[in-house]
Amino acid sequence: MTTPATTVTDSPSTHPTTPPPSVTGTDAVGAPQRPRTRRTAGTLADLYRELERAQKPPAKGSPAYSRFVNRRLGRFLAAAAARRGMTPHQVTGISAGLSAAAITLIAIGGQSALAGIACSTLLLLAYAFDSADGQLARLRGAASPAGEWLDHVVDSAKIGALHLAVLISWFRQGLGSGWILLVPLGFALTASVLFFAQILTDQLRRRHPGPGPGGAGPGTVGWLRAVLVMPTDYGLLCLTFLVFGRRSAFVPAYVTLFGCTLAFCAVALPKWFVELGRLSARQP
DSSP: OOOOOSOSSOGGGSOOOOOOTTOOOBOTTSOBOOOOOOOOOSOHHHHHHHHHHHOOOOBTTOOHIIIIIIHHHHHHHHHHHHHTTOOHHHHHHHHHHHHHHHHHHHHHSOOOHHHHHHHHHHHHHHHHHHHHHHHHHHHHTOOOHHHHHHHHHHHHHHHHHHHHHHHHHHHHTTOOSSGGGHHHHHHHHHHHHHHHHHHHHHHHHHHSOOSOOOBOOSSHHHHHHHHHTGGGOHHHHHHHGGGTTOHHHHHHHHHHHHHHHHHHHHHHHHHHHHHHHHHHHTOO
């Protein structure tokens, strides 16, 4: 919400559908793949370095928190999970449980400073585990369609539920009149459509390969793009809940993020549609 330029959410969080481990082949666009390993032993530092080497390049335009912070947190958690012999599905389950706890607290908890800190912490931890499951799958050579399916289903559920929880909280706290309750409703719809469009666009690009955006290399352009799209970053949304207990701070911040996400959709969706139209036109 993985989210965005081409990716809002942290794309490494999925369990990628790749060839079996220890097999060298080609990926969807014909690029050579490195042999995959089943590393589950070693020191935490060794596993972290192995994960760093196995990491796929970030999607072009991945927002700053997801790319520079959450990936690294997820890598550490994936290394720790590997040391404990955990499976990617178990890590996905932890992420889902933490998200559910945060969303429940937002919906029925009080709007206090402590509640805000707790909500934000739970959401950020869930997001880090969301990145860890896919990284662990690559490390263990356990990538599977079922894992990717589970990851995306959990992500789609939490995206809508988070904003509906804000709606419930605002209604319970007395913001039950006027246009303000339309904001979380609109945010839930916009974020869900954007998440689905990103996943589908990525799948269609793989199915119909052609010249298109790739990984964002180092340098000014990658950093600048990551910063410019940060208002659409799911990680930034999670951080915003730090001030959930202060209505005067949280409401304007939340409304601003909604506006930025809506504006991004207005630009990105037509762009992706045109891009996919050109890809299909090049098919024999």
